[in-house]
Structures are given as structure tokens and as C-alpha cells.
Amino acid sequence: MIELERVSYHYPESEPALKEVSFSVAQNEHVVLLGANGCGKTTLLRILNGLIFPQQGAYRYESEPVTPRRLRDKSWSRRFRSEVVLLFQHPEAMLFNPTVYDEIAYGLRQLGVDDLHGRVRCWADRLGVEQQLQRPPLHLSGGEKQKVCLAALLALEPQLLLLDEPTANLDPRSTGWLIDFLQDLRVTTVATTHNLSLAGELGDRVLVLSEEHELIFDGRMEDLLGDEEKLLAANLVHSHRHGSSRDKRFHVHDWS
Amino acid sequence: MTARIALLAYLAAIVLGTTVHAIGPLALGLALVLALAGREWLRILRRACVAILLFNVVITLSYGIISTLQGSFSLEFVALVNLRVLLLTCLTFLFVFRVNPFDALAFSRSLTFLFTLAYSQSMAFKQALEDFRLAFKSRRIEPVGLRDRYRHSARMGAYFLDKSLHQAGEITQAMRSRGFFDD
DSSP: OOOEEEEEEOOOOOOOEEEEEEEOOOTTTTEEEETTTSSSSHHHHHHHHSSOOSSSEEETTTTEEOOOHHHHHHHHHHHHHHHHHOOSSSSGGGGSSSSSHHHHHHHHHHHHHHHHHHHHHHHHHHHOOGTTTTTTTSOOOOHHHHHHHHHHTTOOOOSEEESSSSTTTTHHHHHHHHHHHHHOOOEEEEESSSHHHHHHHHHHHHHHEOHHHHHHHHHHHHHHHTTTHHHHHHSSSSEEEEEESSSSEEEEOOOO | OHHHHHHHHHHHHHHHOOOOHHHHHHHHHHHHHHHTGGGHHHHHHHHHHHHHHHHHEEEEHHHHHHHHHHHHHOOOHHHHHHHHHHHHHHHHHHHHHHHHHHHTTTOOOOHHHHHHHHHHHHHHHHHHHHHHHHHHHOOOOOOHHHHHHHHHHHHHHHHHHHHHHHHHHHHHHHHHTTTOOOO
16 A cells, blocks of 8 residues: 655754655554654654655655655545545644534545535544534543544545554543554554554554664564564663662663 | 854844934845855845745735825835844844854853743744644645635634743743742
């Protein structure tokens, strides 16, 4: 479905955010992008969503290169924007319509969907925000805002759902709910997290970005957990001195 | 030391720029600032023009409408106001390009502290602004209409206002907790 080939990206006047990253994702895969803060996870998701473009390397969606030029083609851009969607880490950035209903209907109206009302109701119901449809999104809690954003994105029936630290601003109950919801979803997903203990819940395949902005692992969670050296190198665990009154020793610790 | 001298020169130039009320000296001042910018002159001029564009257009149009209705429109006044704002903005960009403000304010702990707070807040806002811009772009399937642009701008304005008020409260409490307001 998507392929990245030696993709590098650097922001103006700063260090590279990604160095020669290559991987591909097949339909219906659930992939987790794991890495410490600042390793380039958000940048990578923005490239996958066609919001920014790599200075080197190539990104292809359904074998088509995703470039500014390609996105100027209106019909292809329309298809890409409705099939590849991104849930931002801070949902506030995505909400600007007067009511939750309008927010969920925003993309559907652009696509000219016939059963707009039914589709909005259906996704509001699935995400548990059907009671909030006439409320302004800004008056909702953080977890509810996230659900509204998800409903707005999923209502488009996308092929690829990108999630940027989807659990970062949620309380434990909402985190549990979101994990269950995503596991039941029949959409290809790429989710980022810096939380090692959640990674296994968000996907079955793990990609690890190092603090040097390189892809250093691509495989199953069980294999990653057995590779202490990689976990330490990616700053996903710490050697931590556990102190009790008598016994002090170093051991690997997941801080998340 | 050099940074402190540059800060004093910058402040003096700002005072001078706001007290001169003739187009000639202001134009000369702008030429001098751009000459001092060296190879960066075009970059500084372009950034300054972009930064002041909205403000100056609103001010100029408002003045134009009211003064025309009152029969007192003066093209010289319009040129004077726009030139002054451009000069002061170019001067500020030149200062920021050439001098590290942290070095310039190093003589005062309080000023450094205040500048650090302002700087970190502006960085956070810059990131939030980029998030808003990209999120809007990400959700646009068709070319966006005026109504959606208006809604998005209004939402951004409200967000930044809320955020500023909240952060100002937090910063004040943090400063009070660290004894900043103690006499």
C-alpha cells in the first residue's frame, strides 16, 4: 500500500529529522512507529499524509509517487486526501467547525456523500459522541475531542489511518477504550508512540526510530523486547538504579 | 560586551526612528539598515514586508476611508507611517539576525528570565500554528471556501487567545512561586 525508499528530511536550519528511512506497509497491517521524543515520528507521519515532502528518497502510495506535483492533480489529490487521513496529536488543531455534527460532516460534504446524515450518525454512534452532535467541539473534554476527530476521519472510510501519539493525552480509561476500538478497526493503521508498554497493543509490527533518526528495527514486538541493546540505543528503556534500604542494583526499566 | 553595545545601538535607533517625522531621513535610515544587513538585505526586507503586510494594509485602508470621508487624506502621511513601520521591523530583524538576544540581555537576570519566558512561549505558539495549518491542509479534500477559511482563522484566533491567557496565568504563578514579585 505504501512504500518509503531511503527517505530523508530536514527542517530548515536544523539537524536532519529522518535519515534514509525505508519500509513498506501492506493493506490491513497495523504498524507501530516507536521512538523517543524528537526522533522524527511526527515528521514521518506528516510525510505519509502528504503534508511535507522528503528532500531525498521517494514515498509511494498505491505505487504512485506522493509529490507536490502529483498532489496538484485534483482528482488524485481528492482520492489521496480522502483515503489517507491523519489524527494529529493535539485534536484542537483539527477542530474548527461550529458543532460536532459539522465537524464529522466536513469531509463528507466535500466528497458529496449521499447519505451524509446517516453516515454522521453511524460514526458518532460508534465513537460514542452521538449525544454531543449539537455541541461545539471546543466545549468537549480532551478524550471526547479525540473521538470527534476520529469519527470525522473514519466517516470518510479511509484506506490508511495515521495516528500521532493517539494515547498521549488520554486518561487510562480512554486509553483502554481507544486500544480496543483500534484493534477492531478494519483499516490499515500506522500509529506512533514513545510508550513501549503500549506499542504491542497498537499494532502487530513495530518499527523503531533511533535518536539518530534512523530506522533501526522492523519486526515483531516479541523480537524487539528480546533485544535489550536496541531498546537502550533507541532510548525506549533505561538502566535504572532501584533503591531499597539494602538492595541497590541496575536493571532495565520502562519509564512509560 | 559587543552584544550589549549592539542592544544599546538598537534601542537608540528605535527611539530615533519613532521621533523622526520626515520621509527623507526615514528612507535614508532604511537604506542604511539594509546596507548594514549586507548579503542578507533581501531576506530581511522580504521577511519584514511579509510580517507587516496585514497590519499595514488594515491601518492604511482604515485611515484612507476615514480621512477621505473627512476630506483630509494625505498621501505623505500614508507613506510616512508605512515607511516607519518597515524601518523599525527591518531594524529588529537585523538585530535578531546579528545578535544573540540572550547575550545582549546577560547583564540582567530578570530581563534574561523574562526573555526566556517570551521566547519559549513564541516557540510553543509557532509549533501550534504549524499544527493548525497542517491539520487544515490534511482535512481539505476540495479547494477550501471562504466560509471555512473564516471559521478556521476564527478558531485559531480563539485558541491562541485562550492559550495566551492560560499561559500568562501559569507564568505569573510560577514567577510568584520563585519570588519574582517579592520586594
